[in-house]
Amino acid sequence: MRVKTTRRKGTGTVCRAQSAEAEVLHPAQPPLAEEQAEPVLAPSLSPSDTAVLPPDHGGGTHQFTGFVHRQPPLEKGERRVLGHTLSARVAANYECLQKRSKLAFITPISKQAAFTPAILDQIAKAVDECISSHMPAQVSREASFRQWLDALPADLPVGNSVEVFRIPPDDPRQGLAASGGLGLRATRPLAVGTILGPYRGHVLFQSEFNQRKRDPSPQWEQGVFAFREQMESFGADISVADDISPHCKALAKVENLTISAFMYGNETCLINDPRRSPLQNPCEKVAARAVNVELQPVLIGSWPFLFAVVSRAVRAGQELLLDYGQAYWQLLLEVIGDRKAADVDLAKQEARILAQQPQQLSQLSGSTTGVETQASLQDAVPSCSGHASACGMVGPAGEGGGATSSPAIRRELEPGCPSAGQEASPAAQLMEQHSISAVADEPSPQLPGPRQEHVALGPNASTPLRPGVPRGVLAGNPRDQARPIGEKGAIAKKSSRHQPLHSQPRR
Ligand SMILES: C[S@@+](CC[C@H](N)C(=O)[O-])C[C@H]1O[C@@H](n2cnc3c(N)ncnc32)[C@H](O)[C@@H]1O
Known part of the structure; x- marks a missing residue:
């Protein structure tokens, strides 16, 4: 989701005092009777009959899922902030940017009229309150912004105002129930602006993401294409518009960032898309009223974090739904196609090998x-x-x-x-x-070769689950420098062998 920002000065921002004074909110928050947002609540899942508990990340194939109770341990150089596990390279950029940050703000980036300025203000305040309530006790409200930033908690919980449920077999969305799909629903009415929680995941530069999805862990048993499918399925781009703020030019030049909830996610990664048959028709449009959640980038200091925020009032029991965007589904279809082609190719080869040389192979082995x-x-x-x-x-x-x-x-x-x-x-x-190698080396016309991928949506496109982002100089390595982002409102996808397709993956 690459979102063009039209941030209005003075809105949607909580300013934290640099001095020893208490925080200052500005502008003054107008009371929002009907749409009062609530800060994220204490962690827990409602134990309703259909609620599903997350697996632990602790070995075995069950760890390969989006929604996990425990995230993988940090690798060298990684840093976990507000549910965002920053790769070592991303963490280095994060630290550098935050150190130099002159922005003592919490600023939700306004996008495409998803939220009014008043709601943006409310979101900023709720994020602030939520973070503050999870700060270590020794970091007081009077702490300087720098101290406050340094002490940001590793994670924020998702409250018990939502619960995970299994999609029932009669769900009209094709294939969602059949795939054993889970979803997220409200346990009580939720107002616009309610923060459900951070979109927890592994934050990588786009180039790292491309590498990572081709490099499954040794325990992964379902092939590289299926791994890639999962990585993409739970992926989102963290999008910040180039003109987000005069203070954030450096950020806007960082290479694109991708966050994947696969193996890292909390409940927010289970929010489904409302489309009926996106895998048959990835161009299916979504009625605005069908969507009730946005993945909202929020700048904290100089760094964007993604939060799942209610964008339309939700009744108790109602499913939470996010517009993944057409680009997501187009890319997912492509990835699924690659995986199926690989499966077919493999099955054919094995059948041929067995048919041709059963005797010899038996002797060989x-x-x-x-x-x-x-x-x-x-x-x-x-x-x-x-x-x-x-x-x-x-x-x-x-x-x-x-x-x-x-x-x-x-x-x-x-x-x-x-x-x-x-x-x-x-x-x-x-x-x-x-005579085995001849079979194994035979080219397969169905199969794609290596591809370079880049998906970005302009401000007028519907929001894909993969937000787009910054480009830039901070990445240091020229190979990591920004790749061009598509025209405003357009989908830009580069593929060496394929026509541009759109969006994203699935399980
Ligand atoms: C981020 S996950 C959402 C949670 C997922 N249902 C699960 O059980 O893990 C995204 C995947 O959910 C499935 N999904 C979400 N919305 C869908 C829809 N409208 N139709 C079909 N599948 C959907 C697709 O497999 C998609 O790749």
Whole structure:
């Protein structure tokens, strides 16, 4: 969701005093009788009959989901702020920007009339109150803005005004219930401006995100394409308009940021899209009244954080719904197409190998069953030795599953692997003797090659789940510098082999 900001001076901003004085709100907050926002409430899930509890992130395949109780541990250099786990590179930029920040503000970035200035003010105040109520006791209200920033809590809870539920089988949205989908609903009436919580996730530069989605953890057993699908499905771009503020020029020049809730998410990552059949018709439009939540970027100091905020009054029991945007669904369709093509390709290869050489393969593996033969074949497929992780390969059979034997996947994922000119491994030589490599190396016309992806939406496009963002100089490395963002109101997607498609992934 790349959102053009039309921030009005003096609105939607909470100014925190730099001095030892108490915080100053300005402008004065007008009372909003009907649309009184509430700060995020204490954590807990309502134990209703259909409520679903999140899995722990603690090993086993169940960790591979969006909504997790415990997030993965921090990697070296990473930092967790307000539910946003910043990669080491992002964290370095964050620290640098915040250190130099002259902005002692909490500023929701206004976008496309989603919220009135009064509601933006209210959001700013609610964020401030929510953060303050989760600050360590030693950071008083009189702390300087810098101290306050340094002490921002690692996470903020989602209150018990929402609960997770399983989508019922009679839900009119095609495929949502069948995929075992979860959703989020209100447990009581929610007013416009209510903050549901941070959109918790892993914040990466776009280039890091592209690398990460090709590099699943060794425990992931469903192939690289399925991993990518999940990463995209829970991804959102953190979008800040270039002219967000004269104080934030540096930020506007940072490379695009993506946040993925996959394996990191809280309840907010379960907010569904209201479209009926977006996977059949990704261009399906959404009636504004069907949407009741926005992913709202809020600048805290000089850094944008994403919060899920109620944008239309919600009744108790009503599902919370977010317009993912057409670009999301177009990209998701593309990703699903890639995954299916890889599956088909793999199945074909395995069938052909088994049909052609069952006897020899049995002898080769010393086994007599087809299953064992497949397993030993996967063992024999040359791997990117020493590059397993960087190449996105999932290792030997038993760890990575059959998907790694797909040449298409290897083509896409093995930039660091031995090239054709290099000496083949003993296993590869053995395979060659048995006519296996010819099959494995056959090009697959259905499969896409590596692609460069970039999705950005202009201010007039409907909001995709993936917000777009900043570009820039702060990334330091020229390779990380901004890529062009599309024309206003347009979708810009670069693909070396594909026509521009739009948006996003799914589970
Ligand atoms: C961010 S997740 C939302 C939570 C998801 N339902 C779950 O159970 O994890 C986004 C995914 O939910 C599914 N989804 C959301 N809205 C949908 C809709 N209107 N129709 C079909 N699938 C939908 C898609 O699989 C999509 O990629």
